[in-house]
Amino acid sequence: MKLLKSDLFGQMTLEQEQGQQIVVRDTGTARWWLSWLARRLCRREARALARLDGLPGTPRLLAVETGLLRREWIEGRPMQVARPRNSDYFRLARRLVAALHRRGVAHNDLAKEPNWLVTPIGAPALVDFQLSTVSARRGRLFRALAREDLRHLLKHKRMYCPERLTARERHMLATPAMTSRLWMATAKPVYRFVTRRLLGWADREGAGDRRF
Template sequence: MPQHRPPLPVLAAPFVVDTVLKRDVFGEIAAGHLANAPDIPVTRRRVGIAARWVRRFAWHLAGREIRALQTLGPVAGTPTLLGVDSEALYRSWIEGTPLHVARPIGNAAYFRDAKRLLRSLHRAGITHNDLAKPQNWLMTPDGKAALIDMQLATFFPRRTRLFRLLAREDLRHLLKHKRSFCREALTASERRMLATKSLPARVWMATFKPVYNMVTRGIFNWSDGEGTRDRMDTDGAAVKARVAADPAIAGFALVPYPYPRQRGVGLYLFAEPSPSIDAPALEQRLRDAPRPRPDLVQVVATLPRDANGTVREDLLRLVAINQVERLAAVAGDDTALAITQRIAEDRRNFTDRRFKR
């Protein structure tokens, strides 16, 4: 395999932002298009605006993604690197639904294709290294698997022992997702692999994982969302009861989202005011309510509903967990989609940490 690096591609035309998808200390991710091709979606990872104290590290992560995408150019199911400049990298958009939203229950064909895609990565000398996150796995409209977010990926010019260990961990994480959604399709060898963690994985869990949690939750304000069910059942039940009894609220949805630091899961309240109610005053009152109270409150003109008038919590959860780019794939209704997109434009959460169940 050649070890020289090809020249970085230059963007064919200026990038035009349509939607900001994520914003944190490492920069910003936005969906948009090139000025000369408005119908072709493009993703920009803007690193130049990262916090100064992590900017060098942010560019290191971006460099890993650039190298991986350059190497994977011809591999279907992975983004194409379109350009790199002093501020950002630009890659093609892959239409699809994140695994935790698509929920391919019993879909053995999807996991066969995901395994095929993972083998293609490994044949190219790339290990992904972040496949525990279900939002890095997509289901495309034709039911195929796709992979995104290569910031932690590693390129190996040779199949070293470390490569084999990391490739095995990539596969183990895929099999854990398969166990969650399609357990009956696991083969005997796949079950054995799930039952046996590699030595590096055991060392990571015993030593480095606690440090990782301390840094990501205490410094970067990230959370993987442990305890989702408990807080929704306790604080969530109390908040729902109080909001349901409030005559100033015509409708609401309370959904979980990954919350910074040690609390694990946050409660995001979307509320539709009754007629003649002052929306800003209502939002302030809900934010200042006695504990337990929601961590984020957004009062909206109208909530998305289905044909029976039921609030579309599936769409509002995508807004809450900042997966707004997937709304169109899930909505199935132009009216609900338009309402939810207006809500998303004013959303309160711009991180995309996942829940771990």
């Protein structure tokens, strides 16, 4: 068992199960007064992963129970370590994000580089769906969230592969959405309130959180 990450919301570990490597999110170690939120976020992740059902580039959901989630391990390095400068990576990443959206899942946390992996063949993969929105209808609000996902991806492209940004992509980067309604449509208000106001803890995991 290897500890991948531990914070006030619980821990992520890498484990071996029947010869298979799996990632376990366990909210059992969360602070007691945060465990309700940690469990809710865990449930959100389970819902999104179940909907994606092992879409290539996303971890398959293996099991879920209250506050505990097992998902497939995807071999790869986080974006801030791998620093993908190859335009193929971003072409495939765009396709992956579109595939997510077609299935009615908006990720909502793509600004963070640690949530993007670069696999050994240089392809993108996504983890950490705990702030995701699942929508069957894909109405206006969902489409706006989907557009924000894409804009966050383009910010990474601007960082690592700026010469390949198209005119359309530059335009999209220059026009952020009106955020307040979008913001309220995700789990972020509660999450941010707890992390920033109550804990005084800027959730800036990884070098890539360039949102502010």
